[in-house]
Amino acid sequence: ITVDPAGEFSALVFKIATDSHVGKLAYLRIYSGSIESGKVVYNVTREGRKERIGRLLQMHANQRQDIPMATAGDIVAVVGLKNIGTGDTLSSSIGRPTLERITFPETVISVAIEPKTQGDLAKLTEVLDALMNEDPTFKAKIDSDTGETLISGMGELHLEVIVDRIIREFNVKASVGKPQVAYKEGITASGKGESLYEKQIGGKNHFAQVSLSVEPLARGQGFKFVNRLSSGSLPAAFLGAIEKGCQDSMNDGILAGFPVVDVQVRLDGATFREGESNEIAFKIATYEAMKAAMRNASPVLLEPFMKVEIETPENYVGDIIGNMNSRRGKVINMEMREDVRVIDCHAPLSDMFGYSTQLRSLSQGRATFTMELLHYDEVPKSVTERILGVSGYSQPPQQMIAGDN
Incomplete structure (x- = not known):
C-alpha cells in the first residue's frame, strides 16, 4: 500500500472504545487515501461487509472535535460502524489488500462473576459484550456444566481492572469468585481408537464405523487431521463430519474436561452404508473413537507457564529468588541495569x-515485576494428583481454583 492522500482509502482499526455519549468508537489509522463523514467503506477483513461512516472525530484525551474529513497519516475516531473489531482493515473497495492483523495471546486466568439481581443480569450481558469489543484479550462465556458466567483475561491485574470497571463505571452489582487457571490437556504417546455407531431412531437405521489414531504434536502446533483412506472411498460430507467430530471431542478432555491441544489425528478406516449413514452418525462415532484413542495415548494435564521479569535493588535478591523457587519458579537469567538487578x-x-x-513485602515496596504467557507445559505428577483429587482418571469440576494447588 502506497501512502498517498489521493489514492484508494485503506485504514486499520487499532482500538474499540465505548463512549457514554456517542456509543461505540472505532479508532482508525489511515494508511492511504482519505475519508469523509457519510461515505461507505468496506471491511475487507470480514468478507467485504459494507459500513457507513457516521461521524469523524479528532480526539484530544477525553475531548472530541468533529471534523469533515481525514487523510493518510491521520488517526481518527469513527462513530457509526456496526460490525467492527480490533485489527480489521477498512477500504474504499472490495478486494483491496488486508493490513497485517494484530495477534493476541490466549487468556490464561478466569473468575466467575454473578449479578446480584435479575436487573443486573441483563445489564451485565450488555456490559460484557461491550468490554469484549473493546479488549480482544478479554473473554466471557457461560460454563455449560455449572451455568456460571466466566470472565477470562491475561492476569490477576487485568481481571481486577475489568471487574472494577463493571462495578464502578457500568454500575452493575455483582459478586466475583476466586481466580481460576485455564488448564489444558495433551497427550504424550500414540493411541488408537475405534467406534461402531449402529442405532435405530424413529424407525430408521443409523450406521457409522470409524477407526483412527492420535499422536502428540509439538507444543503450540494445535490440531492436524490426516486422511489415510484411499481417494473416493468415503463421501466428502462424511469426511468433513469426521474431522468436525475430532475437533468437538477435543473441546473437553478425558482427565478433567479441559480443552485438548497439540494432537494429530490419522483416519485409518471408515465404513458407511447407503441409506443408513449420515453426517450425525459419523460425528458421534468419531467422538467416541477419539475419546478411546486419547485415553490410550497417556493423557496429561497442561498448565500455563509465565515469563516473569523482576526489577529489584540488590539487597533483596536472595529473598526474592528463594520465594520464586518456592513457587515452582526457575531463574533463567540475572543482569544489572544501572543500579537495579533484573531477574528473568x-x-x-x-x-x-x-x-x-x-513481592512488595519482600522488597519493602521497591521491587516491580511484569508477567506474560510463555507456553503451556506438563503439570508434574504430584501436582496433577492434587488437582484431580486422586491418582488416575477422575471427573472433577470443569474449573480448578488456583488456591487449591
Whole structure:
C-alpha cells in the first residue's frame, strides 16, 4: 500500500472504545487515501461487509472535535460502524489488500462473576459484550456444566481492572469468585481408537464405523487431521463430519474436561452404508473413537507457564529468588541495569497468585515485576494428583481454583 492522500482509502482499526455519549468508537489509522463523514467503506477483513461512516472525530484525551474529513497519516475516531473489531482493515473497495492483523495471546486466568439481581443480569450481558469489543484479550462465556458466567483475561491485574470497571463505571452489582487457571490437556504417546455407531431412531437405521489414531504434536502446533483412506472411498460430507467430530471431542478432555491441544489425528478406516449413514452418525462415532484413542495415548494435564521479569535493588535478591523457587519458579537469567538487578524467571501461573503483594513485602515496596504467557507445559505428577483429587482418571469440576494447588 502506497501512502498517498489521493489514492484508494485503506485504514486499520487499532482500538474499540465505548463512549457514554456517542456509543461505540472505532479508532482508525489511515494508511492511504482519505475519508469523509457519510461515505461507505468496506471491511475487507470480514468478507467485504459494507459500513457507513457516521461521524469523524479528532480526539484530544477525553475531548472530541468533529471534523469533515481525514487523510493518510491521520488517526481518527469513527462513530457509526456496526460490525467492527480490533485489527480489521477498512477500504474504499472490495478486494483491496488486508493490513497485517494484530495477534493476541490466549487468556490464561478466569473468575466467575454473578449479578446480584435479575436487573443486573441483563445489564451485565450488555456490559460484557461491550468490554469484549473493546479488549480482544478479554473473554466471557457461560460454563455449560455449572451455568456460571466466566470472565477470562491475561492476569490477576487485568481481571481486577475489568471487574472494577463493571462495578464502578457500568454500575452493575455483582459478586466475583476466586481466580481460576485455564488448564489444558495433551497427550504424550500414540493411541488408537475405534467406534461402531449402529442405532435405530424413529424407525430408521443409523450406521457409522470409524477407526483412527492420535499422536502428540509439538507444543503450540494445535490440531492436524490426516486422511489415510484411499481417494473416493468415503463421501466428502462424511469426511468433513469426521474431522468436525475430532475437533468437538477435543473441546473437553478425558482427565478433567479441559480443552485438548497439540494432537494429530490419522483416519485409518471408515465404513458407511447407503441409506443408513449420515453426517450425525459419523460425528458421534468419531467422538467416541477419539475419546478411546486419547485415553490410550497417556493423557496429561497442561498448565500455563509465565515469563516473569523482576526489577529489584540488590539487597533483596536472595529473598526474592528463594520465594520464586518456592513457587515452582526457575531463574533463567540475572543482569544489572544501572543500579537495579533484573531477574528473568519462568513460573507456573497457578503459583503466581498474590505475587504482587508478596513481592512488595519482600522488597519493602521497591521491587516491580511484569508477567506474560510463555507456553503451556506438563503439570508434574504430584501436582496433577492434587488437582484431580486422586491418582488416575477422575471427573472433577470443569474449573480448578488456583488456591487449591
